[in-house]
Amino acid sequence: MSHYGTITVEELKARLDAGETPHMIDVREEEEVAQGMIDGARHLPLGQVPQQLDAIPKHEEVILICRSGARSDRACQYLASLGYEGATNLLGGMLAWNELDQA
DSSP: OOOOEEEOHHHHHHHHHTTOOOEEEEOSOHHHHTTOOOTTOEEOOGGGGGGGGGGSOSSSEEEEEOSSSHHHHHHHHHHHHTTOTEEEEETTHHHHHHHHHHO
16 A cells, blocks of 8 residues: 555645645646635646656655545545655645635
8 A cells, every 4th residue: 555644724724824835736736726726736636647657756745635535535546556655645635725724
C-alpha cells in the first residue's frame, strides 16, 4: 500500500496565514473551481493528472484539494503509487475549507 500524508483545513490555514506557500493542486472540475479556490492553488482536474505528472513536484509536499476530500484522496493514492513522496490530502476538501471561512 502506498503512503501519503494528510492535512486539516485548520493546519493549512495556519500555514498560509504564516506566509508559507505550499504547492497546492485543486483536482475539481472547471465548474467547481469557478465557485472559488484556495488562494495560491493551481487547477488541475483529476482526469488530467496522469498527463501532467511533469508539472507535479515529485520530492516536495503537494497538497491535493477537491470538494470533500475523496477525489484528492484518489489523486494522493495514485501519485504515491508512482513514488511521489509529498502527496498530501486536504481532509474535508473545500466543504471543510468553506466552513472554516464561515467561522
